Amino acid sequence: MPRSCRPVTLEPPRHRSTRTVGLAILSVAGLLAAVPADAAPADQQRQRDFAAAAREFGVPENVLLGVSYMESRWDFNGGTPSTSAGYGPMHLTDLREAGSGTHHDKGHEDPRGDDARQVKLLSVPASQSPPPSLQTIDEAAALIGEDAATLRTNTAQNIRAGAALLAKYRRESGSWNAAVARYSGAKDSAEAQAFVDEVFDTISQGISRRTDEGQSVRLTATPVSPLRSRSDSPKTECPNTTSCLPVPAPYQELPNNDYGNHDKADRPKSQEVEYIVIHDTEVGWDEALRLVQDPTYVSWHYTIRSADGRIAQHVPTKDVAWHAGNWYVNAKSVGIEHEGFAAKGAWYTEAMYRSSAKLVGHLARKYDIPLDRAHILGHDNVPGTTPATIKGMHWDPGPYWDWAHYFGLMGVSLSGSGRPGSPLVTITPDYAANQPPFTGCETAGQPCPARGSGSVVLRSEPNDSAPLLQDIGLRPDGSASTLDVSDIGSRAETGQQYVVAERRDDWTAIWYLGQKGWFRDTHATSPAFGLAVTPRPGLATVPVFGRAFPEAEAYPANVPVQQVVPLPYTFSAGQRYSLGNVLGSEYYWATTFDPAKHVVVTGKTRYVQIQFGHRIAFVKADDVQLLPAL
Template sequence: MRKTMKIGGVAAIAGAVVAAAVVTGGPATGQQDPHSGGALNDAFASAAAEFDVPRDLVVAVGYGESHLDGHDGKPSQDNGFGVMHLVSNPARHTLEQAAELTELPAAALRSETAANVRGGAAVLRALADEQGLDGAARDRLGAWYPVVAAYGGARDDRVARMYADTVYDLLASGVTAKPGGERVVVASQAVEPELGRFANVRALDDVSGDVHAQDYPNAIWTPASPANYSAGRSQAITTVVIHVTEGSYAGTISWFQNPDAQVSAHYVVRSADGEITHMVADGDTAWHARSGNPYSIGIEHEGFIDDPSWFTDAMYRSSAALTSWLCDTYGIPKDRTGIVGHSEVPGNDHTDPGPNWNWDYYIQLVNGG
């Protein structure tokens, strides 16, 4: 079992890319689309081969984190970077870990896609070694489930399980993405996740054991850290503020549970299916919009403002149903006076939800259209 995987820095990438010409993926992968080629496909293939991680698993983790978009090296909400979302914040240091494992500079891991993919694969392999996966186990896609759960970095086991479930759902359904015009494919495949200790962890959307649900009845109650919001309200609720997470659903939930974050929102909406997690009670003051905090409800939507692929119809409809309920409950106008973007709240420097958010459609849905 390898304990250290420092492999050669930038020169190793060149050698690994050559290997990608003959190695189409790591062990136990699905069939790769024969028409897929290009720099990103080469990066996934070479990183998978170098670190003995299934190629399809690396792609699925990256797709769940970023839709395979590096966002020009700009950080996510919790200071994660690139296709593989390598994180550097007070609680997580996968960026620094990747730099140590690959001997690549942090700047390259943040901004260069091939380096970032290689760093993500290196972290996955290091976690596999910590979990005791030997060569035979690494050949089974299902055996990587606890590793994937750990890669998400959640403190809450239920959130960690949700993160891993999302990746395995992607493996089951398949992935087809065209970041930058390059086609990247993971064929759908039947994989039985080996849950390990997570077999005894209740799924996040299983509310059967919850003591109570807060406010909106169609949301999952997963509270943020008390260090990230203020108890009570100093003003009446008059406004709904629309945000975009600049990160993944699971990552945002995990970040709001981290007491170092000093940020939160009342609700988080998932892109794929519109699932809603409620994290701060409506009667408490989430820290999401600076001057707007005392009088507003904040709704975060999974995704990145520069990538419209995250704004699915399921997300729009689920969020609009929530906003309609909030407006009815608190007497908020169902128009652009009562429903605003983060960028429109006075004293804020954020740009979300950005130009790809369809305001006309959203307001129509809020009003029952």
């Protein structure tokens, strides 16, 4: 039965926006009639729920679908909260239930990661009261006469409540454009319009997908010709199609010859930018912005808000922020924080993914950074600098960050391009279908809700009950890793590349932290093409490092030599690891407030970056040989 539609002009939001978006919205009267339940496929129930809610509350169906897609991609996510405390397909927020935490919650990690300065351990003040945008579930529940618990766990009621909230916003604002803008939780017209643009782009392009619960949902394309949002300020380094504002981090002298909270530099003239590091804030947007403006705290280059993808820039990309816990990586990276809370196992909104992907693509082009998982790192991929710092390294953005979707938004497929049977493979599980039995999302030792993940769990033998691998850096006593959601000791991640050590039936083993890590390779990998790294002939083992610092002879007299301490892992003859990069050795000596006294020490030693475990690592080029992975 064909859909009837009529053109409707969406007025700009009533908060000083001067822009108008033209959009053909499906009229309420023209929505598809409900298909009898006994005549419709079970996997279209969610589609019917959207249609029914749209009819009930007078919301154009494509607007309801577009808003939901930009929040959750129509997924349920196992009933877990997003990083901005949103639940269900309509992302109804309930911070009271989701809880909150601190950015450096373990209390023993130095985000600067530089032995030359005093370790900067941090404590974070208690969270402030959440804004109303993080507690929309109460109002939505009241509109349909249900309780908040039902809206968190029942997808049909969640969709009804979201539709009711949109309809209320429409009655109060006078336009669907303004209603969508308000639903985003944005505080001003520029950031609200960026969310509106993304919703209307989705409606214009149309989309269909199968949700995490196997539901088929389709949004039919409807012509849209919106004006694009522009970056709010010329003082930021953001794509001009994002909503971006400057919130500068202070470069300030402190007592006792200390200073904060970043270092002045002149990149890429002084040092190449090799990496972009993806983080999760573990605090709300307002508190993250407050903390980054504290000179006694640490810094990062950008923060992205969950609900609407709003970007704030804090540190110029030419300067070095203190964010990754590894000074070598800090000196050669841009750090991007994504708003989130300490509800472990939280998921990330589509608005955030899209805004972040635009920013990363922009920065990658600016600094000629390859769009691959050897250069676009999670904080959980950054190595410890010495054996003593490994335990303190963070595990964000965690196993529920959808790397395949994220790179897809940048126009990059993470599937390998090698021939079938290649000994080099890329980890590429089906995110929705891949549901490792992680624990500890809410209560230590208790199972997490079943939901999709980009992580592949590795075992010591080709057996589902075999122990997980050992990570001697995380557990010096030699005990096996666990399935705790924060334990990365036996886990490979989407987009990472490894060399196959052995195959048995449907099991594959990869070289991982000096061991064979086994997993059922049922569509979990793609063949890749590239180079493998192995010890030079005659060397039984080679040392593995967490940073690529120069040899002692390279340091000028006024710069203390930084020791290159091997990590406590074994890279033995016969093992092979994927090549990530070949790098020169550098150390950025920046221990004083006066940037004129900062020195970039460049050595003759060259390093090879490898995918050694869940984290990257470095080996000296003279210790290894590079071989085609044929």
